[in-house]
Amino acid sequence: MSCCSPEGHCSSAETAAVPAPGTTTVYTVTGMTCGHCEKAVGTAVSALDGVTAVQVDVTAGLVTVVSTADPDDARVRDAVEDAGYELAGRATAAAH
Template sequence: MSCCSSEGHHSDGGTDIAFAAGITTVYTVTGMTCGHCEQSISAAVSAMDGVQAVKADAATGLVTVVSTAEPSDALIGAAIGNAGYTLSGRASAHAH
């Protein structure tokens, strides 16, 4: 379930955040189409214990989570699901 119109329009309130030192995990999420979607997912995941920072990017479908310990994919998936989106899994590691 998306928060956007069928055309995917909504104001973009996304901002970049500075990630704290911790464990960084990147997830692929479906259903994100705008800044409001990014905010909804970020708020849901940020409320979880141990989460230090969250960056959701509708353009790529990626959600980056920085946490104090290895995150539970099931709990992250539940938080994203409760916000109305679907966690597809962890994103492939990117070579730097």
Template structure:
């Protein structure tokens, strides 16, 4: 196999799509005490549009969220509230 085309020309140009830029933020969440809390908050946040990763630290009361773009705090607060917990702010 050759890198040259059938007409004898050769190209060294490679087109690479830029990786999407993720926005990561850490939030303080009150009321989490166990593995069930971790799953409930994680699933609630992961279900939001644009969220690419969620990490829940129950002991620290922190939720780290990576998304395709900045998340609306009110939307995040509502999702966490619907799961039974309280978003208290950014950490």
């Protein structure tokens, strides 16, 4: 199954800017290549309890999560893996 449109168009645009309130955590995710990947990961992580915003940067392989409290990494990992990608861990400050 392709993650691009039937016409062969793929998007690597970033999602909208993440609002400031809450706890911000950045994760490294591997396997994302286009807009479908961005949407799949963003939708999966957004569905987690306490998550108020998600920004996916396909090009950098980063997922920024804003939540009401420190997120449960295992739950984030499960959501990312259920979407078909791999959570490599929390990103280091130098990565973003």
